[in-house]
Structure formats: structure tokens, C-alpha cells
Amino acid sequence: MQALYSRAVAPFWDVQTGVRQDFRDGGENPTHLVLGVQGLAPYWWEVDAAAFLSTEGDLTAxxxxxxxxxxxxxxxxxxxxxxxxSASDIPELGLGSGLTHVEAGVRLRYEIAKEFAPYVGVEWSRDLGDTADLTRALGGEPEHTRFVxxxxxxx
Known part of the structure; x- marks a missing residue:
């Protein structure tokens, strides 16, 4: 869960700051400081980039x-x-340092109104590098395809 304050800094671009709270079963529930940007990149791509600094000092993006x-x-x-x-290994979260995860997908949405639109889609995700190794060591699969x-x- 996140609570962010957003401020426009350029046409179509906002800077965001706030807090994020993670909730995990049977483990730590870290709190993070969030700093990010959100906006409309060339060719109409909506982009959202954020860095997260946890109360334990872990930096992720x-x-x-x-x-x-x-x-x-x-x-x-x-x-x-x-x-x-992730800037460092975070074994308790199953994250290795470097690039940890990639996801690609497509959704088909029907706008009943601008404010309300049901969708269906498919997503492919894969853990990368040390994160994939940690996932395998815990008996999991680093690659998944799912319908949403x-x-x-x-x-």
C-alpha cells in the first residue's frame, strides 16, 4: 500500500514522494520512503519510475x-x-542484487465510462540473476505466465 504526494514539475510530468507499507505473511512488514516520477513519455507511453528506501536501509527500484x-x-x-x-541482496525478501524481475503483458480493456473499465489480459514474468537462483533454491519457478x-x- 502506498500514499504519495504528487507535484507537477513539467508538462505531463509529476514528481512523487511518500511512503509504502508492505504486508507479508509470517514475516517482516517493512516501511519504505518512496521517491519517483510519473508522466507521459514520447510516443504516448505512460511511465512510472520509483525508488524505495526501507527502514532496514534496503534500496530497490x-x-x-x-x-x-x-x-x-x-x-x-x-x-x-x-x-x-535491488541495490543489494535482500535474502529475507528473496531478492538478489542487480536486476531482479521483469514482467511483460497485454490487457484488453472496455471503457464503460472513462472512470470504469473492466479488462482481461495475460502477463509473463521472470525473476532474473541472483533472484532467480534464490527462487529456485526455495523450490519455486522463476518464470510464470498468468491470466488476469x-x-x-x-x-
């Missing part, structure tokens, strides 16, 4: 990008990409 390709006025195809990294269904809503 995430970059997300998505693009809305209109098929009709209400039907939108959205490719999405995400990349995560949800609702995009805002007010």
Missing part, C-alpha cells in the same frame, strides 16, 4: 511503462512492461 492503443472508441489494447532492481482479470477505476 521499479520502472513501469504502458501504452493505450485504441481499437475502437471504447476498446483499448494495452501493452505493459515492468522492470525491478480486473477493473480499472478512478474518481
Amino acid at each position: 521499479r520502472v513501469e511503462a504502458e501504452y493505450d492503443q485504441r481499437i475502437t472508441r471504447r476498446l483499448i489494447l494495452q501493452p505493459r512492461f515492468e522492470l525491478e532492481a 482479470i480486473g477493473i480499472k477505476a478512478w474518481f
